[in-house]
Amino acid sequence: MSDTITVTEQNFDELVLQSETPVLVDFWAAWCGPCRAVAPVLDQIGGEQDGKLVIAKLNVDENPNLAARYRITSIPAMKVFKGGEEVREIIGAMPKPMIEEHLSGII
């Protein structure tokens, strides 16, 4: 089972910042080719983590204020939040082992 959820400006605080589980927020958009490519990799990582990491999709087109708040200037951008704090940042599509390396200590 994959743990992928969709977050928006309405529920970001509740589902990401107040989450008890670390959340990887994937800032993406439909027009971003590399975002499409990395999406299934993130789904897979989320599925393998069995509740230890939630994958949250955040569409930057639909949620421009959040993209601005987190100073996103390049996508795909993945930020990991733990206890309301941003603890990791991964920029650009990359193979699964490299993403996992960036997440070491969390997963």
Added chain:
Amino acid sequence: MHQIIIIGSGPAGFTAAIYAARAGLEPLLFASSVAIGGELMNTTEVENFPGFPDGIQGPELMEKMQEQAEKFGTEVRYEDVAEVDFSGDAKRVTTSDGTVHEAQAVIYATGSAYRKLGLPDEDRLSGHGVSWCATCDGFFFREKTIAVVGGGDSAMEEATFLTRFADKVTVIHRREELKASRIMQQRAFDNPKIEFAWNSEVAAIHGETEVTGLTLRDTVDGSERELPIDGLFIAIGNDPRTHLVHDKLELTADGTIAVDGRSSKTSVSGVFAAGDVVDPTYRQAVTAAASGTVAALDAEHYLTMLGDQ
């Protein structure tokens, strides 16, 4: 053992797959885990691929190529190739999880990778104002000031595309004339938001957490000047992706894989190369596709000869 393994999922890889699959060779294609579709995935409108008079989006074109390859029986795997061994009759391809796949023939079509400027702050500020993908990141530079480095078609395409968002785009080019095709040059010259910094190169990128500006160096007299900007898009060309085969296949002085004449035959029998990884010159979607065809036909011929032995 497979008859044929194709490494790469751009126009060359998928066209080779279409031909090989139609010939009944049941190709296995490694598309990579994240770079599937190749360079066209980072482009918007493709206006020069024949058969699409109204243009087609790069990612859509690649999805169609993949669909066509799969329709005839290509098996596509979203995995990265970590190692190749072409020394034996059975060519061995190892994926990043350690699985070894064998084939009688391999088509190597890994394309090319973006070239970097090689400046110390380039990686640090990557994703914080430094970008290699205008179509991905232009959106975040609404009403901002941007610089594009490069003088070729992709630099002009990026600069023109970025004016949809940015207030001003400065094209930084180390010479005083562009390499880009006439139509792309004209489009950029006609665009009131695009300015040119001729005979200039980027000497330094500034910014603590985000890009704030550049130091430009004049390539003629060496003088330096500051250019305040919010974003830097780098489009200075590509290098063939040959890191897996450096010591295994002969390369040319340009760094591409050496092939025999107009064929796709590499220095190793049974290994064929196609697309940008063999092409230092043209590097178009349609030339890559054509090159994939050549490789599939060469591989098919090779397999027939093997079968006759």
